[in-house]
Amino acid sequence: MNKLGVTLSGWELANPVIAASGTFGFGHEFAPWYDINILGSISLKGTTREPRFGNPAPRIAECCGGMLNAIGLQNPGVKSVISQEIPDLRKVFKKKVIANVAGFSVEEYVQVAALFDAVEEVALLEINISCPNVKSGGMAFGSSAESASIVCREVKKVAKKPVYMKLSPNVANITEIAQAAEAAGADGLVLINTLLGMVIDPASGKPIVSTKMAGFSGPAIKPVALRMIYQVYSSVKIPIIGVGVILVQL
Numbered sequence: 001m002n003k004l005g006v007t008l009s010g011w012e013l014a015n016p017v018i019a020a021s022g023t024f025g026f027g028h029e030f031a032p033w034y035d036i037n038i039l040g041s042i043s044l045k046g047t048t049r050e051p052r053f054g055n056p057a058p059r060i061a062e063c064c065g066g067m068l069n070a071i072g073l074q075n076p077g078v079k080s081v082i083s084q085e086i087p088d089l090r091k092v093f094k095k096k097v098i099a100n101v102a103g104f105s106v107e108e109y110v111q112v113a114a115l116f117d118a119v120e121e122v123a124l125l126e127i128n129i130s131c132p133n134v135k136s137g138g139m140a141f142g143s144s145a146e147s148a149s150i151v152c153r154e155v156k157k158v159a160k161k162p163v164y165m166k167l168s169p170n171v172a173n174i175t176e177i178a179q180a181a182e183a184a185g186a187d188g189l190v191l192i193n194t195l196l197g198m199v200i201d202p203a204s205g206k207p208i209v210s211t212k213m214a215g216f217s218g219p220a221i222k223p224v225a226l227r228m229i230y231q232v233y234s235s236v237k238i239p240i241i242g243v244g245v246i247l248v249q250l
C-alpha cells in the first residue's frame with residue numbers, strides 16, 4: 001500500500017479522501033468535470049426505502065463560515081440507487097463505495113442496509129442516524145444511546161459488510177452514544193454530521209430555509225468536529241472516519 005493508503009475494517013483505500021455523503025450526489029454526476037478516481041472513495045447520498053422529494057425550497061442558505069442545508073434526504077429510493085445510480089457510477093469510478101443508509105423506523109434501516117449489503121460495489125454501510133432535516137427518524141435515532149444501539153444491533157444482524165454508525169453532533173454526550181454503538185457491534189464510526197442551525201434574512205426578519213432550522217456545515221464546524229473526534233477517539237477502540245472540512249482516518 002502507498003504512503004497515503006488506509007484500511008477500514010479490512011477494506012484497503014488508496015488514500016483517505018472520501019467525498020462526504022450528500023455533498024457528492026451518487027458520484028457519476030461529477031465525472032465530466034474531473035477524474036473522480038483520484039478519490040479514495042465516495043459516500044453516496046443518504047438513501048431511504050422509498051423515493052423522497054425532500055423538503056420544499058429554499059433549502060440551502062449561505063452564511064458566515066459555511067452553509068445551511070435542509071435537503072430532507074431527497075433520493076430515488078434504494079431499489080433505484082442499486083439498479084441505476086450504482087451501475088452509472090461503476091462506468092466512471094473503479095473503486096468500491098460507501099452506502100449511506102437512512103430510515104424512519106428501525107425496520108426501514110434494516111431493509112435498506114440488507115439490500116445494500118448484497119451489492120458488490122458497496123464496501124461498507126454507513127448508518128445515518130444523524131440527519132437533522134427530517135421531522136422523524138434521522139437524528140432522532142442518533143440522539144440517545146439506547147436508540148443508536150437498537151439500530152446498530154438490528155442492522156448488524158443482517159449485514160455481512162462492516163457497519164459504521166454516523167453520529168450526530170447535536171447531543172449532550174457524544175462519547176456515550178459512540179460507546180453504545182461500539183457495544184452494539186458497530187465496526188466503526190463516522191462523525192460528525194451537520195450542526196443544527198438557523199439563518200435569518202435581515203430584510204424580512206424571517207428564516208431563509210423553509211424548515212427554519214437546518215444543518216450547518218463548512219469551515220466553521222471544523223473545531224467542533226475535531227473536539228468530538230478527539231473525545232470519541234479516547235473512549236472507543238473502533239476506527240473513526242472524520243468529517244467536517246476534515247478528511248482523516250484515526
Ligand SMILES: Cc1cc2nc3c(=O)[nH]c(=O)nc-3n(C[C@H](O)[C@H](O)[C@H](O)COP(=O)(O)O)c2cc1C
Pocket residue numbers: 020021022023045046047069071073100128131166192193194217218219221243244245246
Ligand atoms: C447538501 C448536504 C447534504 C447532505 N446530505 C447528507 C446525507 O444524505 N447523509 C449524511 O449522512 N450526511 C449528509 N450531509 C452531511 C455531510 O456528509 C457532512 O457530515 C457534513 O456536511 C459536515 O461536513 P462538511 O462541513 O465537510 O460538509 C449533507 C451535507 C450537505 C451540505
